[in-house]
Amino acid sequence: MSDALLEVRGLQKFFPITHGFFQRVVGHVRAVDGVxxxxxxxxxLGLVGESGCxxxxxxxxxxxxxxxTGGKILYRTKSGKVVDLATLPQGALLPLRAEIQxxxxxxxxxxxxxxxxxDNVGEPLLVNGMKNRRERADRVAELLRLVGLRPEFMHRxxxxxxxxQRQRIGIARALATNPRLVVADEPVSALDVSIQAQxxxxxxxxxxxxxxxxxFVAHDLSVVRHISDRIAVMYVGQLVExxxxxxxxxxxxxxxxxxxxxxxxxxxxxxxxADGILGGEVPSPAAPPSGCYFHPRCRHATERCRTxxxxxxxxxxxxxxxxxxxxxxxx
Amino acid sequence: MSEPLxxxxxxxxxxTMDEGLVRAVDGTxxxxxPxxxLGVVGESGCxxxxxxxxILQLVEKPGRITxxxxxxxxxxSAESIxxxxxxxxxxEMRDIRGAEIxxxxxxxxxxxxxxHTVGDQIIEAILLHGHRWREKGRKLTRADARxxxxxxxxxxxxxxxxxxxxxxxxxxxxxxxxxxMIAMALSCKPRLLIADEPTxxxxxxxxxxxxxxxxDLQARYDTAIIFITHDLGVIAQMASYVVVMYLGRVMEEGxxxxxxxxxxxxxxxxxxxxxxSLYGATRVALPVISGALPHPFNRPPGCPFHPxxxxxxxxxxxAVPSLQPVGTTQLASCFLHHDIxxxx
Numbered sequence: 052m053s054d055a056l057l058e059v060r061g062l063q064k065f066f067p068i069t070h071g072f073f074q075r076v077v078g079h080v081r082a083v084d085g086v087x088x089x090x091x092x093x094x095x096l097g098l099v100g101e102s103g104c105x106x107x108x109x110x111x112x113x114x115x116x117x118x119x120t121g122g123k124i125l126y127r128t129k130s131g132k133v134v135d136l137a138t139l140p141q142g143a144l145l146p147l148r149a150e151i152q153x154x155x156x157x158x159x160x161x162x163x164x165x166x167x168x169x170d171n172v173g174e175p176l177l178v179n180g181m182k183n184r185r186e187r188a189d190r191v192a193e194l195l196r197l198v199g200l201r202p203e204f205m206h207r208x209x210x211x212x213x214x215x216q217r218q219r220i221g222i223a224r225a226l227a228t229n230p231r232l233v234v235a236d237e238p239v240s241a242l243d244v245s246i247q248a249q250x251x252x253x254x255x256x257x258x259x260x261x262x263x264x265x266x267f268v269a270h271d272l273s274v275v276r277h278i279s280d281r282i283a284v285m286y287v288g289q290l291v292e293x294x295x296x297x298x299x300x301x302x303x304x305x306x307x308x309x310x311x312x313x314x315x316x317x318x319x320x321x322x323x324x325a326d327g328i329l330g331g332e333v334p335s336p337a338a339p340p341s342g343c344y345f346h347p348r349c350r351h352a353t354e355r356c357r358t359x360x361x362x363x364x365x366x367x368x369x370x371x372x373x374x375x376x377x378x379x380x381x382x
Numbered sequence: 383m384s385e386p387l388x389x390x391x392x393x394x395x396x397x398t399m400d401e402g403l404v405r406a407v408d409g410t411x412x413x414x415x416p417x418x419x420l421g422v423v424g425e426s427g428c429x430x431x432x433x434x435x436x437i438l439q440l441v442e443k444p445g446r447i448t449x450x451x452x453x454x455x456x457x458x459s460a461e462s463i464x465x466x467x468x469x470x471x472x473x474e475m476r477d478i479r480g481a482e483i484x485x486x487x488x489x490x491x492x493x494x495x496x497x498h499t500v501g502d503q504i505i506e507a508i509l510l511h512g513h514r515w516r517e518k519g520r521k522l523t524r525a526d527a528r529x530x531x532x533x534x535x536x537x538x539x540x541x542x543x544x545x546x547x548x549x550x551x552x553x554x555x556x557x558x559x560x561x562x563m564i565a566m567a568l569s570c571k572p573r574l575l576i577a578d579e580p581t582x583x584x585x586x587x588x589x590x591x592x593x594x595x596x597x598d599l600q601a602r603y604d605t606a607i608i609f610i611t612h613d614l615g616v617i618a619q620m621a622s623y624v625v626v627m628y629l630g631r632v633m634e635e636g637x638x639x640x641x642x643x644x645x646x647x648x649x650x651x652x653x654x655x656x657x658x659s660l661y662g663a664t665r666v667a668l669p670v671i672s673g674a675l676p677h678p679f680n681r682p683p684g685c686p687f688h689p690x691x692x693x694x695x696x697x698x699x700x701a702v703p704s705l706q707p708v709g710t711t712q713l714a715s716c717f718l719h720h721d722i723x724x725x726x
Contacts, residue, residue, distance in 0.1 A: 315586060
């Protein structure tokens with residue numbers, strides 16, 4: 052763990068399934084079951100996958116919004132000390148909360164409608180000890196200017212703003228405490244196409260200015276490709292592939308990644324993307340298939356895939372895949 | 383070109399709110415040819431969904447169609463009728479709705495009743511429009527309707543159709559639910575299918591399956607489809623002809639290849655540039671459309687796009703450009719290409 056800001060090792064989060072009057076535990080939903088990655092300072096890691104694959108649960112574990120079941124989340128603090136966020140008691144976690152912030156998906160649900168922008172954006176400052184209201188107002192004005200909004204807006208309420216503007220407000224709030232790591236969960240998926248580009252540009256600009264590290268959770272591959280240095284793909288709670296952006300698009304080393312990329316409709320009528328459609332459905336994380344979780348939908352599946360679960364391994368420098376045949380086959 | 387199946391002319395739909403009048407659809411015109419897949423693109427608030435609801439006479443209060451015509455050619459009828467003149471709850475409109483024009487809504491979860499099985503809901507529709515399936519002199523029974531439903535489920539690729547007919551919508555996955563919705567829409571062999579963002583709520587691999595299914599069904603039944611989406615990728619893959627809408631008006635229309643490779647309207651051009659592609663450079667600033675969508679109470683005068691338009695001229699804020707031919711195949715409403723303004 053040399054220059055890594057965050058190192059996630061074998062992250063697990065199980066939710067119990069209860070049954071009957073006594074709420075007997077009859078099984079577990081393995082929402083996250085085997086996620087490993089490192090985040091270097093200043094980079095953007097895109098975390099992609101379909102709904103239910105555990106990408107949001109994984110990102111919430113990192114924020115300790117929920118407590119992980121197992122695994123390690125090693126974080127290097129500002130002072131250079133390495134702590135395990137997975138097991139840190141709440142008291143010790145509190146000072147670190149300012150360093151790790153979140154941008155939410157829904158710009159309509161994530162702002163308090165009864166609070167002005169000053170209070171919405173200023174709340175993290177208040178929590179972190181900035182008691183003086185005038186001081187807070189100055190900082191909020193600075194933050195609003197930073198995200199391209201007029202400082203005069205701070206006395207207005209969220210309902211007066213459009214979706215794109217609200218997402219800017221959400222970004223301003225995330226940046227209020229000078230974070231080092233920002234977890235962005237689908238930050239542009241609720242926005243219109245013409246507004247999406249504005250917010251993506253803003254995120255890139257802010258990252259360069261403040262050397263932010265982003266964990267960018269999204270399902271839209273073209274957006275993730277645009278913003279990420281590296282991309283991690285999740286399927287049924289597991290990380291199935293992790294590689295630099297250019298590499299993963301040039302040569303995916305997992306059949307699921309390849310299928311995911313083929314499924315994206317190309318915005319060009321001259322490119323037909325009909326072939327190689329993935330059949331079947333995503334299995335339930337409560338009862339995943341044997342062996343490789345992807346084998347029932349994989350056209351390259353063999354007997355080995357049905358019985359033996361593949362491990363995440365490095366198939367090329369910096370390129371990890373959870374497939375028995377990675378490196379031997381072209382997907 | 384043959385006579386269009388549906389012809390919308392100068393359609394206006396307004397909502398009278400306490401705060402003022404919202405002109406959701408403001409003079410929209412387009413045609414749908416028989417068997418054509420027409421793509422309608424636009425951002426939120428562009429009026430694409432309201433236009434479709436107007437075609438089905440489903441505009442909810444306080445909204446109403448204020449002017450314009452929606453001419454539709456019914457089955458077994460040479461003359462077209464104006465849907466805008468029909469009573470929303472009248473017998474004729476009810477006979478058309480579902481039977482000749484069907485809708486696939488965006489949220490299949492909200493569209494199905496959770497307390498009836500999906501099969502029952504489709505059987506109900508078939509029985510309601512029973513004469514479309516009845517052979518000579520024989521009354522359509524419930525058992526017949528059930529067989530038809532099972533057949534439809536098989537057609538739309540639902541496995542174990544006999545069992546799935548008796549499932550409730552919440553027991554089905556998103557993809558299956560959308561397939562069941564498509565089965566319901568097709569149950570009365572409509573001539574026009576309106577698909578309102580049918581794949582927006584589902585995942586990309588499931589989306590690919592549903593799009594392939596729609597394409598296949600369209601070819602098999604030769605149904606005309608109006609495909610509404612904000613996803614330019616889906617439009618490029620599905621539509622043969624595209625209508626681009628902005629704030630209740632058609633900005634540009636033309637064959638799909640021209641729209642993507644030779645867009646004429648500055649809005650279409652800007653929209654195409656602003657989407658991150660799977661091939662372009664990464665981590666660079668994307669070209670953006672400056673500003674935000676105006677508030678519906680605050681429509682700009684003149685061309686609705688002029689405050690955000692890179693090529694705006696003084697003239698653009700004074701008059702509304704009308705939709706005029708540009709070249710041989712496209713139409714655009716922009717003063718860059720012609721100087722014909724809309725009357726009024």
